[in-house]
Amino acid sequence: MQDRYTLADKVYPYERSADQDQDAPVRHPVVVMGGGPVGIATALDLGQQGVPVVVLDDHEGIGMGSRAICFSKRCLEVADRYGAGKPMVDKGVVWNLGKVFHKDDKVFEFNLLPEEGHEYPAFINLQQPYFERFMIDRARELQAQGAPIQIRGKNRIDNVEVKDDHVVLDVMTPDGPYKLEAEWLIGCDGASSPLRTMLDLDFTGKVFQDSFLIADIKMKSGMEFPTERWFWFEPTHGSGASTLLHKQPDDVWRVDFQIGWDVDRKEEMKEENIRRRLDAFLGDEVEYDMVWSSIYTFQCKRMDSFRHGRVLFAGDAAHQVSPFGARGANSGMQDVDNLGWKLGMVLNGKAPESLIDTYNTERVHGADENILNSTRSTDFITPKSEMSKLLRDSVLELSENFEFARPMVNSGRLSVPCTYDGSSLNSADALNGPARTRPGSACPDAPLGDEFLLPKLSGKFTLLTIDADAPDSIEESGIEVTRLALSVKDDKTLALKDRYLGDCPSGVYLIRPDQHVAARRPSFDENQFRAAIRRATGQE
Amino acid sequence: MSDLNTKPNIDGVDDFYAELLAAHEGLSKEQSDGLNARLVLILANHIGERATLSQALAAAAQTKE
Numbered sequence: 117m118q119d120r121y122t123l124a125d126k127v128y129p130y131e132r133s134a135d136q137d138q139d140a141p142v143r144h145p146v147v148v149m150g151g152g153p154v155g156i157a158t159a160l161d162l163g164q165q166g167v168p169v170v171v172l173d174d175h176e177g178i179g180m181g182s183r184a185i186c187f188s189k190r191c192l193e194v195a196d197r198y199g200a201g202k203p204m205v206d207k208g209v210v211w212n213l214g215k216v217f218h219k220d221d222k223v224f225e226f227n228l229l230p231e232e233g234h235e236y237p238a239f240i241n242l243q244q245p246y247f248e249r250f251m252i253d254r255a256r257e258l259q260a261q262g263a264p265i266q267i268r269g270k271n272r273i274d275n276v277e278v279k280d281d282h283v284v285l286d287v288m289t290p291d292g293p294y295k296l297e298a299e300w301l302i303g304c305d306g307a308s309s310p311l312r313t314m315l316d317l318d319f320t321g322k323v324f325q326d327s328f329l330i331a332d333i334k335m336k337s338g339m340e341f342p343t344e345r346w347f348w349f350e351p352t353h354g355s356g357a358s359t360l361l362h363k364q365p366d367d368v369w370r371v372d373f374q375i376g377w378d379v380d381r382k383e384e385m386k387e388e389n390i391r392r393r394l395d396a397f398l399g400d401e402v403e404y405d406m407v408w409s410s411i412y413t414f415q416c417k418r419m420d421s422f423r424h425g426r427v428l429f430a431g432d433a434a435h436q437v438s439p440f441g442a443r444g445a446n447s448g449m450q451d452v453d454n455l456g457w458k459l460g461m462v463l464n465g466k467a468p469e470s471l472i473d474t475y476n477t478e479r480v481h482g483a484d485e486n487i488l489n490s491t492r493s494t495d496f497i498t499p500k501s502e503m504s505k506l507l508r509d510s511v512l513e514l515s516e517n518f519e520f521a522r523p524m525v526n527s528g529r530l531s532v533p534c535t536y537d538g539s540s541l542n543s544a545d546a547l548n549g550p551a552r553t554r555p556g557s558a559c560p561d562a563p564l565g566d567e568f569l570l571p572k573l574s575g576k577f578t579l580l581t582i583d584a585d586a587p588d589s590i591e592e593s594g595i596e597v598t599r600l601a602l603s604v605k606d607d608k609t610l611a612l613k614d615r616y617l618g619d620c621p622s623g624v625y626l627i628r629p630d631q632h633v634a635a636r637r638p639s640f641d642e643n644q645f646r647a648a649i650r651r652a653t654g655q656e
Numbered sequence: 657m658s659d660l661n662t663k664p665n666i667d668g669v670d671d672f673y674a675e676l677l678a679a680h681e682g683l684s685k686e687q688s689d690g691l692n693a694r695l696v697l698i699l700a701n702h703i704g705e706r707a708t709l710s711q712a713l714a715a716a717a718q719t720k721e
């Protein structure tokens with residue numbers, strides 16, 4: 117079995133499993149195809165719930181080279197639910213300052229001025245191998261505590277046979293093939309998903325006719341560069357429609373040149389040619405070592421449906437977006453966040469199988485939002501017509517002197533959590549509260565003295581009461597809901613009030629295990645909340 | 657929400673029209689296009705109302721034929 121890419125870290129070397137020595141295929145509740153960030157996150161979610169999960173990957177660890185570098189707040193909050201968020205932030209670079217250039221002139225700079233009162237920053241820059249590494253470390257920790265997680269390296273899925281209530285898998289290993297069965301198979305096998313091909317499923321959307329040359333460089337000692345994001349439209353240095361410069365940990369900088377469609381990839385990838393571009397861009401006096409480089413193209417595509425019977429798709433396998441806005445891994449993590457608890461409940465017999473269909477509807481909604489945003493960024497960065505270029509250039513020109521034009525400058529809108537408006541799991545909004553916490557929204561964090569709100573809302577259904585009475589727990593149709601009783605007085609900064617009550621004196625929220633709001637009302641009404649619980653678990 | 661005002665609304669409309677022409681005087685086609693584009697963006701921001709802007713876009717598209 118040949119590796120398709122070089123490994124940075126051989127964190128799950130091949131080991132023979134007992135399943136390979138059985139006469140009949142062993143059946144597992146959940147098999148995950150692919151041990152990238154999305155597959156490993158799935159294992160953490162299910163493993164923490166005590167749901168047995170087996171991850172099969174055709175390699176033995178983390179791929180070399182950082183693809184993703186920018187991880188958003190919601191992604192980190194999800195990682196925190198899995199116990200892997202803190203090391204990411206400790207290692208990551210937090211930045212707030214950005215500069216925008218047009219044809220080498222700075223047109224303006226901005227400070228993101230992140231909202232206060234959140235445990236996690238708006239985003240961090242971190243090399244993807246670290247991101248993956250921290251999740252695998254966490255998986256090892258959970259395993260040591262007895263969580264039913266298995267990660268099998270060099271286990272390649274070559275064929276699948278989808279039955280009504282399970283899937284039969286042909287797995288290839290260095291010791292030869294074996295068969296496995298899965299009640300549910302989750303395809304986290306990346307953008308070129310072999311699983312999609314095996315099932316002959318469409319992946320439709322737009323391919324953008326552009327390529328990008330990425331160079332990760334390490335500045336030699338003494339080279340000072342600010343922790344800012346610099347984005348050039350039509351730089352005159354080197355060719356290309358845009359260039360992005362962004363800091364990563366370990367004194368590494370990401371330089372991303374947009375170099376057009378008709379390029380000689382082999383020629384462009386030669387170190388001397390990459391250096392020529394870099395030198396023209398950074399100036400001759402800047403000294404650096406090359407860490408990693410790659411040329412990539414992108415597409416904005418998604419599958420028509422993320423569920424096909426007992427086969428589910430998540431992450432890049434289900435949808436792919438342009439890199440503008442850092443929505444790839446970030447949205448993959450939100451897929452897992454959404455799927456994990458639903459699958460757990462269905463497997464534990466607490467919810468009907470139809471709950472899984474809402475994974476499809478909610479995350480298709482999320483994927484469409486991401487595709488829309490990243491397409492818009494792409495259209496701004498590479499205008500398609502004479503008039504769209506004229507308007508784009510006019511926006512850039514005006515933004516130098518007029519503040520109003522700056523928000524129109526679109527060099528990537530950073531990923532924010534998707535609100536599941538219109539989801540069948542939501543109950544009608546009955547609180548005249550802030551729009552940002554309407555049913556379907558991901559709960560915004562808020563400080564509670566030395567602590568934060570979100571960790572208290574993780575992994576279970578919660579009844580959040582703010583200056584309102586309610587029983588300490590309710591059980592409805594087998595679903596246990598525990599109360600978290602707060603008062604606006606618990607947060608002197610008033611963020612809790614601003615984010616959850618607005619002008620209302622009190623509020624009661626039903627919050628899903630993925631920290632999304634299912635229902636809210638001014639006070640506890642038992643019948644209404646019981647109905648909301650049934651609804652949020654697909655039982656109504 | 658205010659509807660797009662399509663009734664006469666500019667005092668001294670002849671003055672305004674002359675000023676608009678004067679702004680374009682001596683400009684190349686390319687420079688004029690740029691001026692128009694900037695003007696559209698500035699005016700759109702001033703109006704601000706999303707619905708009104710949509711009505712304006714629709715109205716402008718209508719007279720194109």
Ligand SMILES: Cc1cc2nc3c(=O)[nH]c(=O)nc-3n(C[C@H](O)[C@H](O)[C@H](O)COP(=O)(O)OP(=O)(O)OC[C@H]3O[C@@H](n4cnc5c(N)ncnc54)[C@H](O)[C@@H]3O)c2cc1C
Pocket residue numbers: 149150151152153154155172173174175183184185186187244271272273274304305306307310330412430431432433439442443444445446447448
């Ligand atoms: C240049 C670039 C920059 C990016 N920047 C960002 C960013 O800043 N922020 C962001 O959020 N995202 C970013 N992304 C996207 C991000 O890298 C991906 O979204 C993310 O890696 C997807 O994770 P995944 O687990 O779905 O798939 P992958 O990481 O592709 O993992 C798929 C896994 O499945 C395995 N596999 C494949 N076939 C089989 C098989 N037959 N059997 C078993 N295993 C198999 C593969 O070996 C691999 O380990 C960027 C991407 C690129 C290319």
